[in-house]
Every structure is written in structure tokens, then in C-alpha cells.
Amino acid sequence: MTATRVLDLSPGARLVLDGTEWSVERREPELGRVQLVAPDGTRQRVSFRFLANHPGCRSSSRTSSAGADRGRQTKTLQDLEPGKRDLAALRLAHLLEVGTGFRSGDPLRPGTGEPKSDYDPARTTLTERRLAKVAELGAMDPQQARLLGLGRVGYRTLIRWEQGRRRFGLIGCADDRWLRESGGHPSVSEAVREAIFAVRQETLHRSRVSMRTKDRMIRQYVREVLDLDPEKDAPSYRTLCRVWKEWFGPGGSRQRYARSAELPEKNGHVLVHRPGQVVALDTTVLPVMVRESVFGEPVKAHLTLAMDVHTHSLCAFRLTLVSDTSVDVAMLLRDVMLPLPMRDNWGEDLEWPYPGLPAAVVAEFAGHKVAGLPFFAPETVTTDHGSVYRNHHLVEAQRVLGCNILPARVLRPTDKQTVERAFGSIRSLLFEQLPGYTGIDAADCGADPEGDAVLTIDAMEHLIATWVVSVWQRRRLGEYAPSWDPGGDHSPNTLFAASFAQAGFGMDIPSPELFYELLPTHYVSMHHRRGVKIRDLWYAGPALEDYRGQRSSRGGRHKGKWVIRRDPRDRRRVFFQDPITHDWHPLDWTGLPPDGQAPAFGDARVRELMAKVRASGLQPKSDRELLPVLLELVGLQAPVSGWKSLRKAERTEHAREMTQAAAARADRPLDMSPARIPDAAEGGAVVTPLRWSQRVRQAEQSIDAERRHRREQAVRRRPAPPPALGESAGRRDLFLLPEDDEEEPHGGPHAG
Numbered sequence: 001m002t003a004t005r006v007l008d009l010s011p012g013a014r015l016v017l018d019g020t021e022w023s024v025e026r027r028e029p030e031l032g033r034v035q036l037v038a039p040d041g042t043r044q045r046v047s048f049r050f051l052a053n054h055p056g057c058r059s060s061s062r063t064s065s066a067g068a069d070r071g072r073q074t075k076t077l078q079d080l081e082p083g084k085r086d087l088a089a090l091r092l093a094h095l096l097e098v099g100t101g102f103r104s105g106d107p108l109r110p111g112t113g114e115p116k117s118d119y120d121p122a123r124t125t126l127t128e129r130r131l132a133k134v135a136e137l138g139a140m141d142p143q144q145a146r147l148l149g150l151g152r153v154g155y156r157t158l159i160r161w162e163q164g165r166r167r168f169g170l171i172g173c174a175d176d177r178w179l180r181e182s183g184g185h186p187s188v189s190e191a192v193r194e195a196i197f198a199v200r201q202e203t204l205h206r207s208r209v210s211m212r213t214k215d216r217m218i219r220q221y222v223r224e225v226l227d228l229d230p231e232k233d234a235p236s237y238r239t240l241c242r243v244w245k246e247w248f249g250p251g252g253s254r255q256r257y258a259r260s261a262e263l264p265e266k267n268g269h270v271l272v273h274r275p276g277q278v279v280a281l282d283t284t285v286l287p288v289m290v291r292e293s294v295f296g297e298p299v300k301a302h303l304t305l306a307m308d309v310h311t312h313s314l315c316a317f318r319l320t321l322v323s324d325t326s327v328d329v330a331m332l333l334r335d336v337m338l339p340l341p342m343r344d345n346w347g348e349d350l351e352w353p354y355p356g357l358p359a360a361v362v363a364e365f366a367g368h369k370v371a372g373l374p375f376f377a378p379e380t381v382t383t384d385h386g387s388v389y390r391n392h393h394l395v396e397a398q399r400v401l402g403c404n405i406l407p408a409r410v411l412r413p414t415d416k417q418t419v420e421r422a423f424g425s426i427r428s429l430l431f432e433q434l435p436g437y438t439g440i441d442a443a444d445c446g447a448d449p450e451g452d453a454v455l456t457i458d459a460m461e462h463l464i465a466t467w468v469v470s471v472w473q474r475r476r477l478g479e480y481a482p483s484w485d486p487g488g489d490h491s492p493n494t495l496f497a498a499s500f501a502q503a504g505f506g507m508d509i510p511s512p513e514l515f516y517e518l519l520p521t522h523y524v525s526m527h528h529r530r531g532v533k534i535r536d537l538w539y540a541g542p543a544l545e546d547y548r549g550q551r552s553s554r555g556g557r558h559k560g561k562w563v564i565r566r567d568p569r570d571r572r573r574v575f576f577q578d579p580i581t582h583d584w585h586p587l588d589w590t591g592l593p594p595d596g597q598a599p600a601f602g603d604a605r606v607r608e609l610m611a612k613v614r615a616s617g618l619q620p621k622s623d624r625e626l627l628p629v630l631l632e633l634v635g636l637q638a639p640v641s642g643w644k645s646l647r648k649a650e651r652t653e654h655a656r657e658m659t660q661a662a663a664a665r666a667d668r669p670l671d672m673s674p675a676r677i678p679d680a681a682e683g684g685a686v687v688t689p690l691r692w693s694q695r696v697r698q699a700e701q702s703i704d705a706e707r708r709h710r711r712e713q714a715v716r717r718r719p720a721p722p723p724a725l726g727e728s729a730g731r732r733d734l735f736l737l738p739e740d741d742e743e744e745p746h747g748g749p750h751a752g
Contacts, residue, residue, distance in 0.1 A: 009034050011027065015057060024036060075174075075556075076521070079171075088171070094150075098162075101119045118132040131155065185239060187239055188239070189233065191222065192233065198221055199214055199218050202217065204262060208255050215237050248549075274499055275376050276310075276376035278310070279309065281304065285300055286301040289449050290455050290460045292456070293659070301319050301320065304332055311495040313496060314468045316335035317468070320659070326397070327567065333378060333401055339362060339370040339371075339373075339375045340373040346371065351369060351371065352372055354372075354493070372469055378401070381405045382407075382416055383405060385408070389405065393520045426472075435454050457659065476490070476491055513669075516577070523561035524564055525562070526551075531587065532574070532576075532587065535571075569663060572598060572600060591625075612629060
């Protein structure tokens with residue numbers, strides 16, 4: 001279950017449609033319609049479907065049901081303090097006991113004495129269990145209940161907690177008072193604010209003074225100009241220090257620069273009976289040598305598969321030149337939830353084939369023709385114990401996706417046998433027939449598999465996608481037939497179609513904004529001039545103009561911090577969500593040249609860049625000074641004659657960088673992709689990776705643009721060139737005689 005937007009359509013709620021605020025006057029659920037009224041009295045009736053699919057529809061930030069999120073970015077689990085997180089988990093355990101009878105929520109892992117007689121789902125109703133929970137919590141010691149956050153819990157409180165848990169997960173059980181709005185100093189009145197800004201303006205033109213001197217100047221202004229008592233009406237020195245730092249920064253810069261700036265694991269057997277209940281992930285080395293698109297050399301790629309355990313469908317896959325990262329895994333799970341678009345050379349036989357849900361209906365919701373590959377929201381994802389699956393980023397990704405990512409049990413091959421066996425089947429059915437096949441191990445390898453490689457990584461990706469839709473999804477399962485029809489002739493497609501009649505199909509297509517929510521999160525402060533700093537690089541953009549130098553109203557653990565999302569595959573930009581409109585905006589790296597054209601680079605290149613800068617003893621004042629060093633690393637000093645001198649590791653590194661950048665561009669929503677950073681590889685929906693000569697040429701153009709910008713900044717107004725020799729004489733006729741009737745001046749030779 002994804003954390004998608006939920007519109008409040010209760011009477012009195014407010015919605016924003018294309019920038020205009022409307023109020024819900026009446027609901028008609030039996031007709032699937034709602035009546036809206038504008039501030040000027042205009043009324044209109046719209047359907048629920050229209051509001052759910054309208055791109056410019058959102059809940060108003062002034063709606064009372066918005067709670068603690070009004071005017072702020074969406075709260076996350078990381079905002080809770082460690083102790084508050086435990087209290088939220090305790091509330092979740094009580095809710096699970098009410099819903100299932102077990103505090104773990106899993107009948108296969110019962111606790112001592114569970115289920116209790118008052119919470120046995122076989123004997124009691126949900127209402128009876130809620131009333132029993134209210135009585136149980138009411139019988140607790142009042143002081144203990146207050147410390148545990150369970151004081152004064154009523155029947156409606158349990159319903160409200162349950163609704164929050166269903167929408168947001170564990171963070172939905174948190175109390176809004178734990179994440180109350182931060183910022184503001186009651187002791188700083190309007191008079192003191194005027195004094196602070198007056199002293200700020202005065203100290204900008206003076207030599208640098210200490211904070212003690214600024215404190216005395218503020219109190220002097222309050223006493224002499226505002227005619228107030230500084231001892232009573234002005235805050236303490238410590239408060240003034242905090243306010244000064246929040247409003248104007250730490251003040252560590254030089255005066256001239258300051259003036260310029262002002263300008264889980266389960267036991268037992270699990271019966272999988274529906275699609276998406278368990279999805280298995282695994283990564284292996286592709287047993288076929290492919291050619292990368294930069295130098296055209298044969299390289300080894302890694303193949304990551306996502307397989308639905310119930311239907312044995314290959315829901316999604318990824319090809320990477322190196323082992324996948326947490327971002328690749330998060331995007332792979334996103335691909336499981338998205339319908340696969342039809343490609344140009346695919347015929348109608350590969351279109352959505354499942355009975356009970358016409359292809360036209362799916363295409364209408366998806367916005368394009370859909371291929372015959374299942375898509376759904378995964379509930380449980382089984383992985384191995386690699387570091388790519390065990391990190392903080394993937395923990396956040398599973399919260400956003402609403403699934404559980406569980407590592408396989410140690411020495412239990414049955415937990416992932418489905419996807420591991422699929423690799424063997426794909427090898428025998430597809431990979432063995434391709435040129436460049438390397439075999440199972442080095443002993444079975446051919447004489448020259450690198451020389452036999454002819455397929456590029458893009459051609460291999462297209463070939464695997466075509467084979468999955470046309471062959472694998474239609475292939476007879478044999479011994480993997482379902483338990484309810486062991487002798488039947490079934491394929492992944494028929495099993496997925498049979499699940500429609502058994503459990504139905506929840507067509508939940510996530511919004512394009514899910515891409516940004518799956519990126520790594522950074523909680524940073526915002527500089528009033530430079531923007532935000534993410535992993536040694538500064539980023540800025542028009543979206544930050546209204547928030548520069550301000551502290552976020554976010555409370556909790558990351559109090560006053562702003563949330564920025566970073567794509568490790570392409571560090572030229574990061575992404576910022578506006579706290580008012582909740583729209584996503586790209587922030588460009590401040591070191592880009594004026595025309596915005598620069599080769600793509602990732603996290604590995606940034607680490608190499610900063611290591612070289614530190615080794616050289618450079619202390620750049622802005623990221624513009626880092627651009628020449630970066631372009632030198634990405635190929636500026638590699639002429640055509642020096643291609644052969646590059647080591648294979650260096651060539652592979654450049655190829656990997658361009659492949660990751662192409663994957664990042666393909667994952668970004670098309671309507672949100674920034675157009676300020678043009679690439680030779682960006683040409684619509686089809687992405688063609690840069691060749692090495694184009695990459696070198698792009699680096700040269702970037703450094704030329706940067707040098708031209710510096711010359712233009714140094715010479716604001718260029719002097720006009722001097723006139724050419726003889727230009728003034730050519731402007732008039734040399735044979736033109738003066739007029740005869742011109743009067744001679746007085747006292748001339750003919751006077752008198």
C-alpha cells in the first residue's frame with residue numbers, strides 16, 4: 001500500500017483546483033459525485049474520479065483536518081525522537097491487538113497467552129475489542145498511562161489512530177504534539193525585532209564587532225529610539241544570540257563578504273495465495289558479455305530480478321554495469337507497481353491480455369498502452385543479506401511503498417528458491433543462445449567471449465523485456481503449477497488472470513511524485529545566499545527564493561531542518577518539495593556553467609573531486625571554482641589520441657557514469673524533468689548514451705562557457721572600438737563646396 005495522497009471530501013473541507021480554492025458543500029456517495037462551492041458562490045458538481053485523477057487537485061493547507069502538517073513538509077518516521085518512536089510502536093501494538101488479536105499482528109507469532117479472550121477475533125467483534133481496549137487502558141495507573149502516551153484514550157481515539165496507521169504507517173500513530181510546529185521566540189516583540197534589524201544594518205558597514213557589542217547596541221536602540229526599558233522589554237543575551245544566528249547565520253564570514261551577500265524474520269510455513277503477497281529480489285552477474293555505449297568495449301553487467309512468488313511473473317528487472325545500489329532497488333520496486341508501457345516494435349499480441357479488466361481501462365488510468373505484464377503493490381519483499389538491502393535508505397523506501405523488506409533466513413534456501421531457480425531457467429532459455437555467453441564458471445567459458453559480444457546494454461535490456469512479455473509470461477509452469485490445480489496447464493499469465501476471480505484486482509497506479517519520495521533524504525539548513533549543501537556541493541534554484549535564510553517549521557528530531565532529496569546517480573541536481581504547495585522542484589548545482597551544460601557525474605565522482613581538491617590545498621569560495629577540476633576528471637584532458645592510454649578501469653568508470661545518468665533520466669517523471677541542463681543524451685523519451693568523443697566535447701564546451709562567463713563578469717561594459725582610419729572622411733562628400741551666401745564674419749577683408 002503506497003503513501004498516496006488522500007483527499008478529504010467531508011462537508012466543509014477545502015480543495016484547490018488549478019489554483020482556485022473550493023469548499024465541499026455536499027457529498028453524493030451513491031452517485032459518486034460531490035458538489036463544490038467557490039468563494040464567490042459559484043457551484044459545480046464533479047465526480048470522485050475526476051478529483052482523483054486531476055493533476056491540479058490537492059487538499060487546502062488551511063483545512064482543519066490537515067492537523068500538524070499545515071504549511072509544512074510531510075512528516076516522516078525520522079522526525080520522531082528515539083523515545084517517542086518507541087511510544088508510537090507501543091500504540092501500534094495495541095492497535096494490532098485490537099484488529100487481529102495479536103500484538104505482533106501475525107497469528108504465526110503469538111505472544112504469551114494470545115489471543116486473550118477479550119481480543120479473540122473468532123469470538124468478538126471489532127467494536128467489542130475496541131471497547132475492551134478502552135477499558136484496559138482506562139484501568140492503568142494514570143501516571144504510567146501518561147508517560148506511555150496512553151492517557152485518556154477513548155473509542156474515537158482508537159479509530160483515529162487506526163486511520164492514521166492505514167494512511168501513513170507507524171508515523172500515523174504518533175501524537176501531533178510530538179511534532180508540533182517549531183520556530184518563533186515570544187520574547188522577541190516587534191520593537192525588539194526593529195532594533196535587531198537596525199543594529200544588523202549598522203554593523204554591516206562597520207568593522208567586525210562581537211556579539212556582546214551587538215547586544216549592547218540593541219539595548220541602546222531600545223532605550224533611546226523606542227523609549228522602552230531594555231531590562232524588561234528586551235530578551236536575554238542568549239536569546240539574542242540564537243535569534244541572530246537563526247536570522248543572519250553564524251556570522252563567520254568576513255565583513256566585505258557579508259556586505260556583498262546582503263546585496264523481520266518469520267518462522268514456519270507461509271502460504272502464498274495472491275499476487276504481490278511475496279516478491280523475491282536477487283542480483284547476479286549477467287552471463288553474457290555486453291558492449292557499453294561510451295567506448296564500445298565488452299563489459300560485464302549485473303541483472304536484478306523481481307519475481308512474484310505466487311504467479312512466478314518477472315514483474316521487473318534492472319541492468320547495471322556494477323552491482324546495484326539501494327536507489328536501484330527502490331526504483332525496481334517502483335517498477336513493480338507501474339504498468340509496463342508498450343514499445344514501438346511490439347505488436348498487439350503483447351498488449352494487456354488479462355480477462356476481467358479490459359486493456360482500454362488500464363490504458364486510460366495509466367495514460368499509455370500497457371504491455372502484458374502484471375503490476376501491483378508488493379506486500380512483502382524477500383532479499384538476501386547484502387548491504388544494498390540492509391541500509392537506512394531502503395528502510396525509508398519500504399515505509400514509503402508500504403511493504404515489508406525481509407531478509408531470507410540464514411541457511412534457508414527455500415525462502416528465495418523461486419527467483420534463484422528463475423536465473424537458471426533464463427540462462428538455458430535465453431542467455432545460452434546469445435553471442436558473448438560466458439558459461440556458468442571459468443572452466444565452461446569460451447575461447448573469446450569478449451570478442452563475441454555484439455549486443456549493447458540497451459539492446460540487451462530491450463531483448464530481455466521482449467522475451468519476458470512474449471515468452472516467459474506465456475510459458476507453461478510444469479512442476480510449479482498451483483496447489484489447487486496441480487495437473488492443470490498454467491502459465492504466469494493464467495495464474496494472474498485466475499487471481500482476478502479469487503481476490504479481485506486493486507489497480508493502484510502510484511503518482512509520478514513517488515520517484516522523489518524514494519530518493520535518499522537529507523535534513524539540512526538553508527543558507528540565505530548559497531542555498532543548501534548536500535554531500536560537499538551547494539545547490540540553489542528559484543524554488544528557494546521564498547525560504548532563503550529561514551528555518552523550517554518542522555519539529556521533532558530534525559527541528560528547523562529542510563528536507564532535500566538526492567539522486568546518487570546524477571549529482572547535477574537535487575529535489576526540493578515546497579512546504580505550501582507540496583510540489584517538487586529541481587535545484588541545480590551552483591557550479592554549473594551559465595548555459596547549464598555539463599557532463600553527468602555521480603557520488604563516486606564527487607568523492608574523487610573533493611579528494612583531489614583537498615590534496616591540492618584548494619579553498620574554493622564557490623562551487624564555480626570546482627568546475628574546472630571536475631571537467632578535468634571527466635575527460636577534458638583525454639584527447640582522441642589518448643583513448644588507448646586510459647586504463648580499462650577508467651573506461652569502465654566513465655561508461656558506468658553515463659549509464660547511471662541515463663537510468664536516472666529514464667526514472668524521472670517526464671513532466672517534471674528540468675530542461676535547464678540539456679544533454680546530448682536527452683532527446684525525448686528515447687535516451688541514447690553519450691559516446692566518448694561527445695563526452696569530451698561536452699566537457700570542453702562547459703569549460704569554455706565558464707571562462708566566457710568569468711570574462712563577462714570581469715568586464716561589465718565593453719568600451720566601444722575606435723573608428724577605422726579614414727572612417728570620418730568617408731562620411732561626407734569631399735567635393736561638396738560651401739554655400740556662397742555664407743556671411744563673412746565682422747572685421748573681414750571686405751568689411752567697409
